[in-house]
Amino acid sequence: MTPLAGYLLVAALVFAIGLAGALTRRNAILVLIGIELMLNAANLNFIAFWRYGPHPEALTGFLFAVFSIAIAAAEAAVGLGLVISIYRHLRTTDLDEINRMKG
Amino acid sequence: MIVFAILAALTVAGSLAAVLLRNTVHCALALTGAFIGLALLFLRLDAQFAGFAQILVYVGAVAILVVFAILLTRGSETPATGVFSRTWFAGLVVAAGVFAVLAWTVLHSAVALPHEFAAPQVSVAQIGNALMGRYVLPLEIVAVLLTAAMIGAVIVAMHEKPGKYEKKEAN
Known part of the structure; x- marks a missing residue:
């Protein structure tokens, strides 16, 4: 197995774990944690392809990963702000109980 | 390894x-x-x-x-009703299916993937030049996005004044 295939397998595993967390947990914060894990797995793919790809000096995959880290930070801030707002409104973060959009 | x-x-x-x-x-x-x-x-x-x-x-x-x-x-x-949602089995099946497809693809294309390349020599100066040159537009867009996300997060999580809905509940 080439090193690149090893990194891609680890990224696929982390992505699947994050997807399972986002789909199976009740707590909204744990769902956000799962989404963060999926974004990180994508970043690992970008960096691995940049490192073993043919033109690393162009920095394409590397800078895509850096931008992706910045966007993930923005997503985490807004997502957790929404969770806090919903908790203040409905007194719960249990997604099985939050089943209406009416305030 | x-x-x-x-x-x-x-x-x-x-x-x-x-x-x-x-x-x-x-x-x-x-x-x-x-x-x-x-x-x-x-x-x-x-x-x-x-x-x-x-x-x-x-x-x-x-x-x-x-x-x-x-x-x-x-x-x-920890809630008394458990930490996993009612549809946890379907979620697990979907995640396992996604992993199976990804792993199958990686393992079957392993021969086509590039092998060893020399470690790229990238200095911080090169990264800065790339960010200020070819990638200056995405950089500025990320700056705007981060500002908007910060303001948005503060506004969303800000404590709202009791509106008519909560007043009606209090009565």
Whole structure:
């Protein structure tokens, strides 16, 4: 197995774990944690392809990963702000109980 | 190869614990472990800048933000009804299917993937030149996005004054 295939397998595993967390947990914060894990797995793919790809000096995959880290930070801030707002409104973060959009 | 195996095990164990543990605060701690493992994998891939950015942004900011959200919402109390949703089996099947397809694709295209390349020599000056040259437009857009996200998060989470709905409930 080439090193690149090893990194891609680890990224696929982390992505699947994050997807399972986002789909199976009740707590909204744990769902956000799962989404963060999926974004990180994508970043690992970008960096691995940049490192073993043919033109690393162009920095394409590397800078895509850096931008992706910045966007993930923005997503985490807004997502957790929404969770806090919903908790203040409905007194719960249990997604099985939050089943209406009416305030 | 041994170093890679240790780092991969740390990352996968951290993410598994972050998803499976019952106590939400423990989940956040395990998530920090997974982020550190991923940052070390970035360093192992000769992407020093991305590795340190990962540590600064994820371990330093996102993990703290998650802990804040957990403590502000009393999420550390384990609910009596269990931590997994009613449709957990379907979610597990979907995730296992996604992993099976990804792993099958990676293993079957392994011969076509590029093999060893010399480690790229990337200095911070080169990264700065690229950010100020070819990638200046995405950089500015990310700056606008971060400002908008910061203002939006503050407005969304700001304490709202009791509106007519809550007053009606109080009566």
